[in-house]
Amino acid sequence: MNVYLQNFFANFSFLILLCSLICYWIDTSSFLFKTNKSSNASSVAINSSNLIRKLGYIGILISNICLVFLLLIRWKESGHFPLSNLYESLMFLSWCFTLIHLILDRSSIRIEEERSELADARPVPELAYARPLGAITTPSALFTNAFATFSLPPEMQATSPLVPALQSNWLMMHVTVMILSYAALISGSLLAIVFLILTFGKENEVLGQLADARPVNNSTYSLRSRSRKELAMTIDNLSYRILGIGFPFLTIGILSGAVWANEAWGSYWSWDPKETWALLTWLVFAIYLHTRLNKGWQGRSSAIIAATGFIVVWICYLGVNLLGEGLHSYGWLN
Known part of the structure; x- marks a missing residue:
């Protein structure tokens, strides 16, 4: 049943x-x-x-x-x-x-x-x-x-x-927070990719259309340019907000995993493939947020970093498990 x-x-x-x-x-x-x-x-x-x-x-x-x-x-x-x-x-x-x-x-x-x-x-x-x-x-x-x-x-x-290594109350805390962070980071990164697609080579194209257009069509081209710009700006801001939500969850997930690892194996960090890629993921999005908050980057420059994070997140979440090695190899792709 x-x-x-x-x-x-x-x-x-x-x-x-x-x-x-x-x-x-x-x-x-x-x-x-x-x-x-x-x-x-x-x-x-x-x-x-x-x-x-x-x-x-x-x-x-x-x-x-x-x-x-x-x-x-x-x-x-x-x-x-x-x-x-x-x-x-x-x-x-x-x-x-x-x-x-x-x-x-x-x-x-x-x-x-x-x-x-x-x-x-x-x-x-x-x-x-x-x-x-x-x-x-x-x-x-x-x-x-x-x-x-x-x-x-x-x-x-x-x-x-559950295998013995997973028989802990930390399972719910660590894994749920990590997967929730993956969902937020993947969503925000996808929006960044959409932003890059929308803005790829569009600026010069729009300017050329406006320059060559007949007067009666100027309003149409202007509207399309404004609509595309508004759409791109909104997607960029939405991506930034979602990634801003996912990054703290990723940080909490990594810290809780370190505490759990110390209880289970006597070491906070073992540099196994999953831990290494989780750290790389954290660094990528830390750089993204740093450039947005402190450097004032917006648009394509920061979106490229976020789009790179899309690949890194999937390698961390699923790709590492294909190796079947390390302390995180159990229970996933045996």
């Missing part, structure tokens, strides 16, 4: 995530297309796509609840917090993506409502650019869910008893 329920919640959450992904992509594409058409179309786009956006939000919420039930069932069945193998780790990572999306999307909706009230209930086009968030976090949650559900063999999905 437990296996049936686990399969149901895993498959149902995947289906709902797929539907939410379609909703958010339609919403984002429709909004950007209409914004490029005319100055009044942005307001129309915000109103007309609110329903699609709400459907996507509800889908993410339902998927989040399904993943909670899935993890609770595995917790009850195994008798320990469900983070002892790769399948559970990926499903928890998928849940973290949905949680981050729900928090940030709800915050943006609340800000939109407050700003709209201050502006005599008129839509605020600038805030609607938070919509691309759903087009980033939803596929992240979907792909990790799909990989865990459909790619891993049944023996890797089955619950198993």
Whole structure:
């Protein structure tokens, strides 16, 4: 019965995530297309796509609840917090993506409502650019869910008893915080990559179009340039905020892991591959935040650092486990 329920919640959450992904992509594409058409179309786009956006939000919420039930069932069945193998780790990572999306999307909706009230209930086009968030976090949650559900063999999905090294109360503290930090850092890095794509070679292109355009079309090109700039700036700021959330969690996760390692093996740091790459990940995003806060870097320069962090995070989270070496080689890719 437990296996049936686990399969149901895993498959149902995947289906709902797929539907939410379609909703958010339609919403984002429709909004950007209409914004490029005319100055009044942005307001129309915000109103007309609110329903699609709400459907996507509800889908993410339902998927989040399904993943909670899935993890609770595995917790009850195994008798320990469900983070002892790769399948559970990926499903928890998928849940973290949905949680981050729900928090940030709800915050943006609340800000939109407050700003709209201050502006005599008129839509605020600038805030609607938070919509691309759903087009980033939803596929992240979907792909990790799909990989865990459909790619891993049944023996890797089955619950198993904890190895002695994991039988500690630090399991919940250390691993949950680390995976939550991975989710935030991956989301923020993806937004940085989107920013780089949007701004790649666009400045000169836009200037050339404005110079060569006929007078009647100047307003259209100006609107497109402004819309692209607003979108890029919002994505850059959103990436910065998400990475600013993920970095403290990563720091707490590394520190708690050091304390746990001292209790388990008598040493705070052993320079095993996982620890080394966790430190490299921390350094990359520390450099990113340092350049943003102290050097005043914005735009492409800082986004390149964040985009590099995307690769480093995935190597730290999954790539190191392919080696099957070190103190962290158990319970993941045996």
